[in-house]
Amino acid sequence: MTAALVRDLGDLAHRAAHASGGCCCPPPVVLADREDGTVVRSGPVVAKAHAAGTDTADLAARLGLAAGAEHAATLLAPLPRTDPAELHGRPVTLWPHGEPVDPGDPDAAPWEEAGALLARLHRTEVRRPLPAMRGPVKAALAVARMRTARPGDPAVEPVLTAWHGLPGWARGEAPSPAGRGAYLCHGDLHLGQLVRHPAPHGSWLLIDVDDAGLGDPAWDLARPAAWYAAGLLPPEVWLRFLDAYRAGGGPAVPGDGDPWPALDVPARALTVQTAALAWAKSAAEGRAPDEVERVMTDACARIASLPPELAAEHTS
Incomplete structure (x- = not known):
């Protein structure tokens, strides 16, 4: 954390x-x-x-998306700006405060609301030029960060093997499969991306459009799907989320039946991303991965152990 940046951000927020x-x-x-x-x-x-190095043209397009009246019930809109749009070489934006999800009350977590918001977002007609959703690129960045933090460490081999078993589009190396890449996506969905606005009792809205854009809507369901597959998210909670998404007409999965053919590859990619970030974070903090972090590495090991013919089926 740069003290000068934090101080100047605080001053900017205070003036606003x-x-x-x-x-x-x-x-x-x-x-x-x-x-x-x-x-x-x-x-x-x-x-x-x-982030340093943010593409400011892409960010402007994403901010325009969040500010659009058609998304008022889905995305938190940024505040108008009169101050400089950059501090210490980094783009800066202003937002209204929203009440976040309470991590101390997991039973009240808004899984149904998250599913409904995603379905509404994915169904939205795209009326403006937008960049690609950055989910696969972020997964690739996580793996690169792990490689830098743990060079030559054999403990991360299951993560790398699972990563190399993914198709190019899930690694940010190719476009999404035909017919799957033109949906409006959030790009980084988790419960930390929901707030109540106006705080503290307003409607739930999605925040953080840094990774939003056009892509495969299954990516936005992939993190909960990965947690469910790894045993970190109870089946009943996963079904609450999935059923709310389906009830909202979300296009990422069929309206009934097995959702996994659509979710399998994105869920594997998010498993790898989560494990890679865990290894990078633990290295930075000078510790071994904790129990939850190891669960995701174990999930990568299961992915990596698929027979070649099954792996090909799941990555085609």
Whole structure:
């Protein structure tokens, strides 16, 4: 975390909060600080410094998407800007604060709402030029980060083997399969991407459009699917999410029957991505992967152990 960046983000959010009438805001607080973004809140306003090297034209297209009136019931819209659009060489955006999912109350997690929001997003007619959804690219970046953090470590071989068994489109090396790549996708769906707005009791909305764009809608279901397949998400919770998505007419899977033929490859890719990030994070923190992180590596080992003919079937 760069102290100067955090300070300036806090100042930016504080000025915007005052301009919107929030005259008694508490001191700015850091909400997130990762390679893909630093987020600071001051009262009703959140300032985000996007990742270094962000394509600003693509970001502008994604911000226009979030600001579109047709997405008001699906995506949190950014706040208008009068301040500089860059701090310390990183693009900066302003957002209204929304109430996040409470990690301490898993029984109240909005799985049905997440499924319904995704179905609505995927059904939306695309009316503006958009870049490709960045999900597969992010998976590739996670694997590259693991390679750098754990060079030559035999413990990560199952992750790499599972990665190399995926088709090119799931590794960000080729377009999505014909007929699957023209849907509007979020690109990085998990429960941390939902907030209530207006806080604290408004409707649930999707946030963080940094990876949004055109692609295979199955990717947005892939992380919950991967957790379910690895045994981290109970079957009844997975079905709540899947049934809500189907009830909303989501196009990623058939309306009934087995959803796995559509979800298998994206779920495998998200399994690899999660395991790769776990290995990279544990290396940075000087520790061994914890139990949950090892579960995803074990899942990669199961993927890597598929007979060649079955692996070909699942990656075609």
